[in-house]
Amino acid sequence: MSPGLQQPAFLVLSALAEGPLHGYGIVQAVAAASDGAVTLRIGTLYGALDRLAARGLVVVDREEVVDSRLRRTYRLTGEGERVLRAEAQTLRARAERALAALGRRSAPGADASDAGATA
Numbered sequence: 001m002s003p004g005l006q007q008p009a010f011l012v013l014s015a016l017a018e019g020p021l022h023g024y025g026i027v028q029a030v031a032a033a034s035d036g037a038v039t040l041r042i043g044t045l046y047g048a049l050d051r052l053a054a055r056g057l058v059v060v061d062r063e064e065v066v067d068s069r070l071r072r073t074y075r076l077t078g079e080g081e082r083v084l085r086a087e088a089q090t091l092r093a094r095a096e097r098a099l100a101a102l103g104r105r106s107a108p109g110a111d112a113s114d115a116g117a118t119a
Helices: 007-016 023-033 040-054 077-101 110-114
Strands: 060-064 069-076
Touching: 007 060, 007 077, 007 110, 023 040, 023 060, 023 069, 040 060, 040 077, 069 077
Parallel strands: none
Antiparallel strands: 060 069
8 A cells, every 4th residue: 555545545445436335334345345354343444434534535425313323424535536546556556567577487386495485
């Protein structure tokens, strides 16, 4: 992630790319998009939403009371869409460079000799 957009923020913006969602909907969308590998905790989610709102990347789309509790639905702003698109393109370029580097490895199976190495 770039210094301006941490992973939770990227995931929240990605979840909102398809349309407005409330907090639990965002958590579900992130879990589904990551095949269950990422579960946003409530504190992380609302901290990210607060920071994104302060930067003008998301806004409250609507508020409603459900079972005596206030439920806010959030949506991307135009700037949020621009930032998400730029970050996704940066990540794509980095992934393509990594895959190209792996494709240039001169010795097929070179990783077998590295079996005892640590990262």
